[in-house]
Every structure is written in C-alpha cells, then in structure tokens.
Amino acid sequence: MDLKFSAHVEDFRREVRHWFETQFPKDIIEKYKAGQPLATADVRRSEMALGAKGWLASAWPKEHGGPGWSIEEQYVFDEELERAGVPTVTPMGVVYVGPVIYTFGSEAQKQRWLPGIRDGSNGWAQGYSEPGAGSDLASLEFSAELKDGTYTLNGHKIWTSAAQHADWIFLLARTSRREKKQEGISFICCPMGAPGLTVKPIVTIDGAHVLNEVLFDNVKVPEDNRIGEEGKGWTYSQYLLGFERTSYARIGGKRAMLRYVRALATAGSPGTNERLIDDPGFAMRLAEAEIAVDGLEMTVFRILSAVAAGGTPGDAASTVKILATETHQQITELFLDAAGPHVGHRGPSSGTTPRDVATYFAGRAQSIYGGTNEIQKTIIARKVLGL
CATH class of the missing domain: 1.20.140.10 (Butyryl-CoA Dehydrogenase, subunit A, domain 3)
Known part of the structure; x- marks a missing residue:
C-alpha cells in the first residue's frame, strides 16, 4: 500500500509551509509556543489572518466559500498548521456550526452568518452541556419558549469553551416536552451581547481560563435565529458531533x-x-x-x-x-x-x-x-x- 502523497499535494504542502513561515503573524506563534494565554484580540487576529487567505474554513466546499480542497490537501494543511505552531483554530465556528448552517439553514441564515465564520471576524461558542446534562445531553432542561415570533431563553450552560472570545453562541434548547427526551429540542443561535446573558469564567487549577458558565435570564431572540425545524435540534446536534469528534x-x-x-x-x-x-x-x-x-x-x-x-x-x-x-x-x-x-x-x-x-x-x-x-x-x- 503506497501511503505517499502525490507530487501535486507535496507542492501544495510547500506552499502552505512557506506561507506560515513568512506571512502568518510571528508574534502570535511565539506567544502560543511560550504557553502564554491568548487574548480575544490575539485569537481574532490569528483566525482572521487565515480567513483573509481563504484558509480558515479549510474543509468547506467551494459553494459555501471554502477552498474546495481534496481530502489530502485538507489533511496536509492541518499537518502544516500544527507543525508551524499556529494556535489551534477555534472549532465552534468553522468546524461545528458552519456546516450545520450551510446544510440545514435558510438562505437568509447562510448570508447572515457564514461570511463572518469564514473570514474569522465572528467568534462562536457551543451551548450544549448543562449542570445536569453532560454526556446524557438529551436530558437538558434549558428552555426556549416561543411567543409572537420571539424565543425567551432561560437556563444554565456550563463548560463552554471560548465563550469569552465569542460573538455568538449556538445552543440546544427544549422547545416542547414529549415522551422521548430527544424530541422537542431545537437548535438556536444567540448573540453573546444579548440582555440577560451572563458569562462567568471557570479558571482551572493551572490558572488557565478556557471554560465558562453561560447564564440566560429571559434572553430574547427572534424565531429566525432557530436553525432548521423546531424540535429537530437533536438531529442537527448529532450531525455536528460527528465533525467535532473527528476534529x-x-x-x-x-x-x-x-x-x-x-x-x-x-x-x-x-x-x-x-x-x-x-x-x-x-x-x-x-x-x-x-x-x-x-x-x-x-x-x-x-x-x-x-x-x-x-x-x-x-x-x-x-x-x-x-x-x-x-x-x-x-x-x-x-x-x-x-x-x-x-x-x-x-x-x-x-x-x-x-x-x-x-x-x-x-x-x-x-x-x-x-x-x-x-x-x-x-x-x-x-x-x-x-x-
């Protein structure tokens, strides 16, 4: 079995390596390699540098603004990013919610959210786990009540990575209660600056701030912020988790x-x-x-x-x-x-x-x-x- 890449892919590797060595912000690499915490401005500048090159959404197809790379090119790109010491791309936008939006979202939602995810100008967080619903995610109690075209969000999300850097959060919310707990869950997007939303840092024993609690107290979002059909959030979340686990x-x-x-x-x-x-x-x-x-x-x-x-x-x-x-x-x-x-x-x-x-x-x-x-x-x- 020949596991070598083709000459074309190796040429691509050299192009990617050269760009990381000569064009990517060196101060960010140095800071990351030294183990220093990255501020929101650092994270945004790192990802926008990739976005400006068209390389942030590296696995997206061309029809949604991605580079349309082959599997081999995507793989080599990830290898070279790691080799160069570039900070790991925050996956919540380009790896997780982006594919959900371009697969299940409306045309208006694609136009609204995909450009900012693709170019790195908008950061995202993932609102899944709750204090009583982690691995058993289907037991979530976070609620979204719909009235006159507006959802009211109430509940508590925890272990939320990178929420301190995010502009938006996508979350699973219970919009109805049915016999099977996987039903009645919807996939909703919410701006992090919405009134009633509070982020509380979770600082780990090594002093790092990666995780957060996110609290919702009567947070209002329009019905148009729901991706896909109401009650189908569990289906969309399983699609997303496949990409998460592979990443x-x-x-x-x-x-x-x-x-x-x-x-x-x-x-x-x-x-x-x-x-x-x-x-x-x-x-x-x-x-x-x-x-x-x-x-x-x-x-x-x-x-x-x-x-x-x-x-x-x-x-x-x-x-x-x-x-x-x-x-x-x-x-x-x-x-x-x-x-x-x-x-x-x-x-x-x-x-x-x-x-x-x-x-x-x-x-x-x-x-x-x-x-x-x-x-x-x-x-x-x-x-x-x-x-």
Whole structure:
C-alpha cells in the first residue's frame, strides 16, 4: 500500500509551509509556543489572518466559500498548521456550526452568518452541556419558549469553551416536552451581547481560563435565529458531533510531540549521559505510541473519504474520539518521563514550556469532554457493531 502523497499535494504542502513561515503573524506563534494565554484580540487576529487567505474554513466546499480542497490537501494543511505552531483554530465556528448552517439553514441564515465564520471576524461558542446534562445531553432542561415570533431563553450552560472570545453562541434548547427526551429540542443561535446573558469564567487549577458558565435570564431572540425545524435540534446536534469528534485527531501535533519525545529520550541525561531510549520498556512504549498514531491516521482517512463521497462522519467518529484521546494520553505520559531528567538543564528540553506540561493535564480531560469515552464505546457497540 503506497501511503505517499502525490507530487501535486507535496507542492501544495510547500506552499502552505512557506506561507506560515513568512506571512502568518510571528508574534502570535511565539506567544502560543511560550504557553502564554491568548487574548480575544490575539485569537481574532490569528483566525482572521487565515480567513483573509481563504484558509480558515479549510474543509468547506467551494459553494459555501471554502477552498474546495481534496481530502489530502485538507489533511496536509492541518499537518502544516500544527507543525508551524499556529494556535489551534477555534472549532465552534468553522468546524461545528458552519456546516450545520450551510446544510440545514435558510438562505437568509447562510448570508447572515457564514461570511463572518469564514473570514474569522465572528467568534462562536457551543451551548450544549448543562449542570445536569453532560454526556446524557438529551436530558437538558434549558428552555426556549416561543411567543409572537420571539424565543425567551432561560437556563444554565456550563463548560463552554471560548465563550469569552465569542460573538455568538449556538445552543440546544427544549422547545416542547414529549415522551422521548430527544424530541422537542431545537437548535438556536444567540448573540453573546444579548440582555440577560451572563458569562462567568471557570479558571482551572493551572490558572488557565478556557471554560465558562453561560447564564440566560429571559434572553430574547427572534424565531429566525432557530436553525432548521423546531424540535429537530437533536438531529442537527448529532450531525455536528460527528465533525467535532473527528476534529480531535490532530495527527500533525501528535507526530511533532513524538519527535520531541524521541529527541529527549535519545539525548543523554545530564550528569549521567544515560539515554532513556536504551531502556527496552520505554522504547517499546514509544514504538506503541507511534503505531497508535499510524492507526489513528488510517481511521481518519477512512472517515474523511466517506465525507468526501457525500456522507458524514456518523457514528464511526466515536472511534476517532476514543483513539485520539488515548493516543494523546500515551504521548504526553511519555513526554513527562522523557523530559524529567532534563528539567533545569540546557539541551533538547531547553525549549520545553509550561504549555507542554499543561498539554499533559489537559489531555486527562479529553476522556470526558465531547462525550465521555465510556459513552462513545456504547455508541460503537450499538450503532457501529450492531451489538
């Protein structure tokens, strides 16, 4: 099996790499690599730089303003973005809600929202989880009552990533109560500046502010802010979650971390010159992680090929979510083992930053967010394997 890319795709890779090296704002890359928190202005400037090039909505088809790249080009672009150290694109707009809008939204909604998502000028947040409805999302109690063409939103969303940077939030709200809890849920968009909407930061133990609570107290939005049919929000959310779970793969970043781990393990430890790579147990764990990334990559290719043929990631995306999570955790555990002897010394680890250690801790949470791995295994058993 020949896994090499064509000459055309490799030419494309060189073009993308050159642009990141010469045109993308260098100060943002330096700040991101140093583990410094990005302000809203940094996030917006980063994504608008990609948007101005036409590369922010990299997976969108041409008819909706995307570049219309092949699966191979999309994949190479993601690899080069990770390689360059560019901040991960906030997925809530271009990866999550954008495809929902251009698939299920009206023409007026497409004209209203897609340009700002595509060029990076409008940031989005995702209002799904609630204090009593996380992995069991269908149990949500957030309400939207319709009267005279206006929805009144009330409730509490939690673990809302990037809400402090967002201009809009898309959310799931209960618009009616029926026998089956997945029914009666609608998909609604709301401006973050709406009266009655409050954002409360959730600062994690490392001092980072990524997550938020978002509270709604009689927030008013027009009926036109509902995407698709009333009561069909659960269907649209499952379509969106397929893209979300596939986006966790980040093969380029995992390969970069593996190269860094191997460099640390191959360098002699300060004072002893012992090499961790010569430890058979560590060498085996490193080889297993590299094989796991290869397997994850092949799984992603299969799913992306199905999307390119007109399908959706579907329930098989749960496989990527589990594999990506477990592989990320494998790699970051290896990193801590390899970096330990070098801390405080010159050498391969001199470029280690607080972000590297924070990546390890953040990886623990991957087993939970986006649908816990236990839930994903149940989905695979029932809907993929038919058990």
